[in-house]
Amino acid sequence: MTAVVEALGATKRYGEVLGLNGFTAQFGPGITGLVGPNGAGKSTFFRLLAGQLRPDAGTVTMLGHPAWGPSAFRRRVGYCPEHSAVFDWMTGEDFVTTLLRVDGYSRAEARERTQRALATVDLVDARHRRLRAYSKGMRQRIKIAQAIAHDPELLLLDEPLNGVDPVGRSRLLTLFGDLARSGHHLIVSSHVLYEIERLTSEIVMITNGRALAQGNVHQIRELISNRPHTIELTTSDPRALARALSEWEHVTAIEFPGPGRLTVLSRTPAEFYQRLPEVVVKSGIDVTGVRGADDNLDAVFRYLSGFG
């Protein structure tokens, strides 16, 4: 994998508090989710990438350049910070246009690109309103507009969906997907795991300033061998199915969470899924649903961080 962004032992202290603690991770092409609870170090990492913080130790490189300090390569990067960071007295249109001009676009080109970016985030009608009159969701969208307006190769999106209404959320997720499909690289942070799951399965998990795991969420889950996997089954005869499954060596526990439902803990889910059809056919039990309950980001994160 060619790393678009790479952190090697990146450490950042705020006095006695460690914002990042030897954070090492690689972010490849396409969309990578940076997930972790509040205070895990996600925003600190983004600020390091945005050149707003200098690492106390280690290195952070982005598109092959050190992240700290000003450089021409920054025009290849779009940054949407987590915090408000807007000029309240400006109109939405002026805000995006000004930042595009700072990026090096002529006045005319900046205006044209601003219109496109505002249309993308559905803020054309509000373009002449001052930002102080924008709702939280609108502010979020205007920050995304300024981040994408110059068509950057790499987008750094720190909690980009915070405060955005469900319709806007869905549109933005579609937009991020479209950007990735057109060759852009996105690093998206969120503490809402299902949002990241909708976008990508490539993740970097962070907690207490350290990378907990990175890669494909399903692969990461498979690597956790010391915890049995939870599989939920929906069936017409839970007790009969439980009897059949209890003979399998890798099944460590069976629970009945509700009528017609069965929860099985298996040490080797691959084998479980392979043998389940055989049992169903032999016993004639009607199984209407099978779901890997913890083959998702939330469960993986809980396991890895010790909260599971």
Place this chain on the structure above:
Amino acid sequence: MSIAPPRYAAESIVRVGRGSRIAAIFEREVGARAGVGTWLVVAFAFLSNILVLLIRIVIFPSEPVGLSAFSTPYGGTLWPLEILLVTAATGAGSIAEDLASRSITLYLSRPIHLVDYLGGKAAGLAFWIGLVAMGPGVVAAIMAAALGGVSASIALSAILACVGLGLLATAFFTGLALALSAWTARALYAGVAIFGLILGLEISVLAIWGTTGNAQIPYLSVFVDLQNVAYYVFQSPGITSTYPGLSAVYVGAAGAFLILLTWLRLERVEVVGE
């Protein structure tokens, strides 16, 4: 058939130079500072100084009316106080507000240098401070010439003197505002510091001078230094400082030092969240 990931194709756009980028920051800064308070100070400065000058030169002229007649508002404390007011009104929030809202991250995550950001900010502040420092004198000179109070050549000399003196004051007060605004994320603190520092300095200088009688002490006062330079450039008879050049160097050097201090401060600023 082979499957390959999508590749980003960068557009080829001709970028404008640094000057245009600084101009974008300058324009925003001028707009940001155009509040009611700023306009009130500007209006008061124009009205008071133009009125004083026209009364002195056109309505009740002393014979003969020369360049020295234009020194009237600049020889007192009203003019530097007005500059101090506009400096506090416009400069207190200049960088402090960007730090407080952390919108500075949006500027500095762009491909610009810190010096560009600082240059745009300084130019925006200098616009307002310069307007108060130079505007009234220049307008009054033009009006005095138009009303027949002075000859065109005297009016032109007055304009040049106003601009020279005004530039010196603008440089110092712009540096002062930037330095103090960069030191805090609270505009109110910066505003209080701008007032406190200058008025505290003036009062201290007067007190020490009164006690010691040391003739060098007044040079520490910005107001006195600006008056010294004003008397010199307007060629006021009988009110001549021993070293007006020294006063000009003190004020100019202090302004440059304050801007350097701002740059050093911002170079170390890390935008940290709560």
